[in-house]
Amino acid sequence: MFAKSFRVKSNTVIKGSDRRKLKADISAAFPSLTADELSELIPNKEELNVVKIYAHKGDAVILYVLHKNPLFFELEKRLYPTVYLLWMYPALLPTFRTWAPVIQKLIGGADLMLPGVVVPPSGLPDVKKGACCAVTVVSNRAPVAVGTAAISSEEMHSLGMKGRGVAVLHTYMDHLWAFGDKSGPPSVPDEDCGEEMSEEECDVPEEAEEKEDEILEKPSEDQWCPDASACSGIEELSVAEQEEEKEIMDALLLQCFLHALKSKVKKSELPLLTSTFLRNHMFACCPSGKQIDLKKSSYKKLSKFLQTMQQQHNLVRVKELAKGVESIVEVDWKNRELRSFSLPEEKDVEASPVQDGGRGEIPYNPPEITTLYSVSARLEPLFLDANKRKGATMHAAEVRSIITEYVKRNELVAVNNKNYVTIDPTLCDCLLEKSEYQEIECLKWDDLFTRTLGRMQECYQVVHPGQAPITKKGHIEPIDISVASRGSNKKVTLVKNLEAYGVDPAAVAAALQHRVQASSVLQPVPGARDRVSVQIQGNQIHQVGSLLLDHYQIPRKYIQGLDKAPKGGKKK
Structure with missing residues (x-):
């Protein structure tokens, strides 16, 4: 699930009531955790963040982050532990063991196949289909993957240990792991890898052992395990599916x-x-x-x-x-x-949708454009407690939430008037000018937020349906509509920067040509790679505006030059 990068929707500090509910949910999902262990995972006074993300396939996931490390992730209202949590409590989940070279396949997005499972003398863990379980490597009990049992342990035996064993959701070295401090798994000796198992059963053969570091760093075509069929079942299935x-x-x-x-x-x-x-x-x-x-x-x-x-x-x-x-x-x-x-x-064949003006164009969905704010070097001390470093971007609402939490945590609300905030040294350095250091002792809440946002780098994020979000500094450049003269006082209308909004210039040119029965051409924009402008005869600002506003549903604030349209929409 996290083999590819995900998009962060929000990152906020958990509220007190939600903190108590989360603790109860964790206790219900993992009853083996003691009260002290729950208090360690969900401390009352330490900051715990709730991060809402969208996985690369669009799944909505909630992360619970403590000390910069995600400890749990919630998918379809079900809690799962991350490897960071399992390294603290290795025995929290039933585990399946495999050989080290197989882990690279799991990191790449493959599931654990039963031929690759190493069955210990004590037998397989007793699990039902869909049960949450972990994956470890031989000789180390520290889990390196989390998933759900594809079938029950009884079915695994009855099928002769063939087929899919664990549907993997999260692994060591995936993007969820990279969201934390990127630490490696601890060394937890495998109790079964002792006297009960022979050295041949417990260790990878010398040939595989010599290649193990290379395999874990970079996939190789000649990866193998002690039982060649055990690993080839996973490798060949994955490669075959890809091909x-x-x-x-x-x-x-x-x-x-x-x-x-x-x-x-x-x-x-x-x-x-x-x-x-x-x-x-x-x-x-x-x-x-x-x-x-x-x-x-x-x-x-x-x-x-x-x-x-x-x-x-x-x-x-x-x-x-x-x-x-x-x-x-x-x-x-x-x-x-x-x-x-x-x-x-x-x-x-899917019929090409009949659209307003442009024939044969694929359906257009307007992008979602959001204003974001980036933490500047000057404001970084104000956001450190929220794990936001220089360059981190967030919505205005998240900025207000972090500032409010900072004020409350440091008890800076004015005693005599709760509409004011007392300025402490950090707020003074971040938000006040030098000439104000001795003059201002308090600020109104609105002034506090306004100053904070005003000193942050404004950014914007464009999200086209089905595509990864694009985040850039500054303001998004509007679609520019202008009228120019071309010899003998003939006028032409120019439309630029359509690409930033996911609008195909060729489709716009064809639609305008059909609407006004005038010739149109595409011209490269000087100094801009992969960008062209649309040029059409006459003053067609009214028609261009109608096409962009009505058909493409581009908000008026992102279109520049509409005021130059002739009255009544008549051509000049």
Whole structure:
């Protein structure tokens, strides 16, 4: 679940009532913990943070963080311990043992297969299907993975120890582990690895032992374990699945590519931006129920895929017409592979949605744009207790929460008037000017928050549906609409910075051309890589504004130049 990076939604200090509820929930989920151990995990006076995140597949997860380390994560209202907690209490969960080289596969996102489980003399732990359990390596009881039992221990025996054993959720060295202090597992001697087991049973053979460090640092094709079939069952399944996934995606890409060339692209459209070709044509040709994902293919990037289509298939010719902007400049319509390609039946292809103005464009969902604030060097002392270092970003509400907690924790609310906050040395250094040091002893709450936000670096975060969030410093550059003159006093309308909002300039150009029946062109923006501007004849600000506001649902505050539209929307 945490093999890939996740997005942090919020990070706040837990409230007193929530702290008590959490302690009760932990006690119910893990009844073996004593009252003293619960108090150690959920101390009354020490800061405990609640971090809400979205995993890379969109799952909402809640982390409970103490002393910078996540101790528990909550998924679908169920609590799971992290490896940091299990290193404190190794016997908290039933455990399955495996060989060290297998751990690298688990870190990469694989589940623990039963052929890779080492059965101790005492037998497998008694678990039911779905029970929370841990994974350890031979000779060390410190858990390195957490998950749920795929089947009961009885079924494991009845199936001859074949199939999936543990559905892994979290491992040592994954992104959840990296959210903490990144410490390594302690050495906890394995009680079963003693007199009851022979040296041959307890140790990895010399060949594997010599490669163990290399295996753990970098996956190798020749990884193996004492029982070759035990580890190969995991390794081959994982590699086979990955290769099969690549082959399926490669075939889908080729099908959509040929379909798009044969039925969507017209000679008059060339040269055609490669990004436009992917969005407007290939996506539209994707069969229902399937989705193009270049990262899951062997090509990884669109440019590499098109390069293969050019060099090995001789289907197209791609050229960089502007720096960093590639276009398809030629299509070999007589290519044997293209001519022999049979178009799928219409029912198997997702119909291109009819949109307001632009024909053949994939559905557009406006991005979520959020203002964030970054901790500056001057304000860092004020945020240290909340584990926020220089450069950490957060929402204004989180800033207010941290400042409020700081004031209350240090008992700075004015005794005579609770609307004021007493200035302590830290607040003085962070928020006051030198000329105010001797003059100001208290600040109103609103003034306190305003000064704090005013001294932080303003940032913004753009989240497009289904994509990783993009965070940048400063203010997001608005979409700029302007009118310029081009010889003989002819006017043209220019639209810039559409890409920042996930809007395809080619789609906008086509939509405007259809609306106003005037020619439009795309021009590279000087000094800006992978950015183009839309140019259309006449003063079309009214039409551009209508398209962006009504169809693309871009908030008016992010569009600059609407005030220059002619009255009544008439062209000049």
